Each structure stands twice: as C-alpha cells, then as structure tokens.
Amino acid sequence: MPEKVTIADVARQAGVSRQTVSNVLNAPELVREETRERVRQAVEQLGYRVNQAARRMRTGRSRLLAVRIERTQDGMNVFDRFLHGLTESAAKAGYRVILYSADDDRSEIATFDDLLGAYEPDAFVLTSTHYGDVRTSWLEERGLAFVTFGRPWGTPDGGGHPWVDVDGAAGTAAATRRLAGAGHRRIGYIGWQEGSGVGDDRRSGWARTMKDLSGTTTGDTDGDKSGDTGVLERRTDGSTAEGEAAARELIAAGATALVCVSDSVALGATQAGVPVVGFDDTPVAAAIGLTSLSQPLSEAAACCVEVLTGRLDAPDGGSPGDGPPDHVLLEPSLVIRRTA
C-alpha cells in the first residue's frame, strides 16, 4: 500500500512548518537558502508529491488541459500525432491532458460545463475550428483560458483569442511551385466544397501561385479571383472516389499535374497517372509513396502549451488583454515521394 506523504510529514521531517514547505515548492525566494535545502532533502527522502486535489481546492487551479479526442473519420486524420505532442509538451510544463469527446459544438459546450464543474481544467485546447464556431465565444464570454489549433475562420482580423495554425496556403503554394519547377504549367486543384476555412485556405495557395505563374501582372498576390484557373479546379466531398473522378476530369481538361486538399482525394487522384501532391502526410501517403505536405504537429502542440502556460502562469492570473494575443502560423513542409 502506498502510504500517503503529506506536506505535514515533510514539515516534521525538516523541522519547519507546513507553510514553509509550501513556500519552498511555490515561492522558493521567500525561504532562506539553508532551510530551503533542508526541506528539499526531506521532500526527496520521503518521496513527497503535491496532492493536486488539495491544491486545487485552495487555488482553483488543476493543472489539467482538456482536449477533445476526434472521431477518426476515414482514418486519415492527423489529430493523434497532435495529441501525442500535446501530452508531451504539457507534461514538461507540469500539466496533464484530460480527454473528452463530443459530437457537435452544442454537446461540446455542454461538456465544457460538465468538466468545469467537476475537474476545473485550467484551459481548453480546441481543434477543428470552423466558420461560426460557437465554442470560442462561449469560452470567451466566461473568461476561460483556451487556444485553438486552427485559425478562427470568419473573423478577418484573426480573432481576439490565441491560436496556433499551419499555413495551408503556403503549403499548397509550395506544392504548386514544385510542380511548376518540374515543367508543369497546367496544374489542377482538387478541393473540398466551398465554405470550409481550411479548404479555402489551401485552395488559395494554389490559386495565388497559378496566377503568379501565368504572369498576367506582378503584385496583388492576394488576388483570389480565378482567371482561367476555374476550369482546372474541382470540388469534392473529400472521398477517394470523388478524388479519382475529379482527377480524370481535370486531366481531360488539360491538367498535367494535381495539387490536392487532402491525402484522401490525392489517393484517388494517383490512379489517374499524373503527378500528385497530397496534404497532411498521413500514414497512407507514406505507404503508397504519395508526395504530401506535412504539418509540424509536435511543434504546433508545443506552441499551444506555451501559449497557454504563458497566460496561466502570468502574475495577474492570465486575464486576456495583456500583450498581443498569440497568433502562431507554422509552415508545413513538402515530403517528396514517388508521385511528384
């Protein structure tokens, strides 16, 4: 039976009071060097660990980060690698990750409520942000700490809350440039239906680069209005089957290479026999030799933790408004394989 070692045991062992032990742990500068060392030894000797439940009762801080675990759709998701990174980074910062699941925004908000009542996580990490995301406003209204992995799509100025994201447009732009560098001029794009923040972002990198390549004018890299690119573009539901169909259509329309919004559609597209670049560098891409864009997920996770701990451990309690909101945009990298 693992006997519990409390702060009182340590205090007795070191010949000081409870509070002094607490201070050594939480505010060492208040304690005289010599005493500090004595307490540290006692902690070591007894194998003392702070009881988070008791600490939390007093301070209201749980050192827990709550994250939703994503439903594995077609299995080509990327979330588990992010989660792994998050767990490791959190542990380094003295936090633990607690999981929950939810089917939609509404039930996720209900879960926020539940979790806050029961476990009081210090912060939430939201993934899969989308237009009209009600989760962020719910959290903001209550002054709760959170980061999103994903930009707040739909708020032009980048939103008031901290976020970390991967620059999809930069990724597809790099992919498009690579294909162009191999001599292709008619590079097609297979995307998702309009209205997905991530999808539109990824599309824009291709569109922008194509415009640049066509050399109509210099400057105005922001211009998204398709000139003749429209004919080289297909929107799909993201399935492999539609990816293949779209690829054949685009090739018929003259495309000689393809940039894809995901590995799923890219997998289909590879059947059509022209160079293809996918997105997300899923295991499937590695397995079939698909060139793909890899998101720096560990790094993204580390950023999320950094942003949160920065706010949580701030002296004033981490209320928003101090300093600029953290907005981190990371670059994906192109993993070259057989298909392009």
Next chain:
Amino acid sequence: MPEKVTIADVARQAGVSRQTVSNVLNAPELVREETRERVRQAVEQLGYRVNQAARRMRTGRSRLLAVRIERTQDGMNVFDRFLHGLTESAAKAGYRVILYSADDDRSEIATFDDLLGAYEPDAFVLTSTHYGDVRTSWLEERGLAFVTFGRPWGTPDGGGHPWVDVDGAAGTAAATRRLAGAGHRRIGYIGWQEGSGVGDDRRSGWARTMKDLSGTTTGDTDGDKSGDTGVLERRTDGSTAEGEAAARELIAAGATALVCVSDSVALGATQAGVPVVGFDDTPVAAAIGLTSLSQPLSEAAACCVEVLTGRLDAPDGGSPGDGPPDHVLLEPSLVIRRTA
C-alpha cells in the same frame, strides 16, 4: 464568470442540510422520496456539479483513468481508435481519461508514481503488454487497480490481473481458412521475429489451421510444431520493405497466398501479386483495398472500462480476489477487400 455552485447552495435552496444533498447524489435510497425530488430540482435549477477535487480529498477517488498515449511509429497503429472508445465508454461510466507518455517500462513506472501522488487516478489502462512486463507487477504489489489491453504474455495461466485482448490466432485462422476456401493450399505466413507475444499468437492461428488443412490427423488442434509449414514462413522486422522481400521468397517457395502479421508487411506483400490478408485494418488497408483483420477496438475499450468500474465500484473497495479475474478475449473480424 461562472459562479461556483456548491453543495451548500443546493442545500439552502432545497431547505435541507449538506449531507442530505450528498446522500441524494451518492446513496439516494437513504432519502425520503419527497425530499429527494426537492433536492433534485434544486440541483437542476442551480446547475450544480459535484466538485471532484473536494470529493477526492474526502474519498480518495478521483474518477480518472490514466492511459499512456502511444508513440505513433509508422502510423499504422491502432491505438487511437482504442483511445477514442475508451474516452467514450469512460465518460458514460462517469470517468475521464487522463493521458501520459513514457518511453519505456521504467519511465512508465516513474510516471505511475508521479500520477498517483498528484492526481490519484483510480485505475490504469495498460497497452502493449509484452514478455517480462514489469509494469503489471509494480501495480500489483501496490494493490492498484488496472486492466491491460493485451494478455500477460509469458504467464501460462493467464495472469492474476484482469485483461482484455483480441484473439490474434483466431483472426489468422479465419484468414487462412478463407484463402483455403478460395482453393489455396500453399498459404504462406509473414510474421515478426520470435518472442513477441502478439506475433507468436497470430502466427499460431495460421500454423494450426495449416496443420488442420494438411489433414495429417484429426484433433490436436493445439499442435504448433511446424511440419512442412516452416518453408512457407518468413520472419521480418515488420517493415513494408521486408514484407515485400518475404513475399517474393515465399512465392518462389511455392506459396500462392499470404497471411500477414500486420498491414505494414502486408502492404509490401501486395506488390508480389498473390492474394494477401493483413492485420489491424488500418487506414492504409482501407486505402489500398487490402483485406485485413479488424480488431473490435471500441468493444475492447468498453470491456476495459466495464472491468475497471466493476472493481472500483464494488462495495468492498475493489480489492482483488473477489470473483474470478476478468479475462476477455474478443474475436477480430475479417474485412474483405480486393486483395483476398
């Protein structure tokens, strides 16, 4: 700001004492019907949620299950689906999942210690059991609650602790029978190096079935000693490259179909052009049309939770020894696709 509702607030609202509210929540049968209803309404009205930290202080129970998040090796792992199921099942039973990571058994045990001191999880769920697994004995010595997802390899009687696992031998046996049903007689097996519990188990299903098929004698289905099967078997490091090489060797040796220990090696084997069955039904299998054995992961996770909650919520505090240890062996199912 979300004001905290405590049990005292509920008590006041319902015109009863704290303890009565507590009883309504934890032992409703002690409270008179009418009072119970009144308290329930107050709980509802105020949106009260029990504060787990405070509860834990008193009871020593945290309603947390700790699970290690696996390092995604080649991405063809299966763990994330298990984790998803675990989160959902745990939530239904009123538990949450807390994550940790560790590089080896030693550091995992250190993490047990850490977690127990800080968060006191009620139980651990261990994955990736293996021969000489020191984690289980560490936990057993301390009388801590845990289940393993994976049998305790190496203890012939099945071990004293509860476990949930998927019957790999039954899976490969089913795969072998299916290939035999399609007319194949020389069915090869591509496995891992000897000494892995999971690998040896999966191999045994193939070996047993091949022996049965050869019709030397009836009965003795347990017999594992390879007769002429040895020549139809290759052991690999699990990589796709070695899978392909092994497949070609086996075909040269006369094999007309192949059963594989994993989707990774199966992916390589498909290059050789004979029917192939993989194991784990990873996204990669779905993507390339590989017939594969699917583990019932949600079900396995649900079993883990059931086993644990059964023990934790037992009246005597869940000490081991009451009733038979729970050993659950689930059957994988063959997902038929193009390759077999």
Next chain:
DNA sequence: TCTGTTGGTTTGAACGTTCAAATCGAAGTA
C-alpha cells in the same frame, strides 16, 4: 529607549465534499 522596518517563519482558516456520530420524531414492545 522607543518606533519602525525587514526577512524569515508560523498559525489559523478556508476551499467543498463525505464519513461518522448525533439528533429527532414516530412507532413498536414490554
């Protein structure tokens, strides 16, 4: 000498819950 300041430490209380024991009214039994 008195007063104030400072660094280091201790003491009492509180966080929200549940356990154990106490209380109370009603009903049953001798």
Next chain:
DNA sequence: TACTTCGATTTGAACGTTCAAACCAACAGA
C-alpha cells in the same frame, strides 16, 4: 409509562493544501 428500534435528517470533523495575517528576532534611525 418507559424503553427500543427505526427511518430520516443534521452536525462536526477531516481530507491536504495555500492564503492572509500574525509573529518574532534582528537591526536601523530618531
């Protein structure tokens, strides 16, 4: 009547921590 028993409810204490305030010795300035 007095004594038990029983069901329903309340009261006091405790879990382990940290906050806020108190304490104390040493020292500085008037």
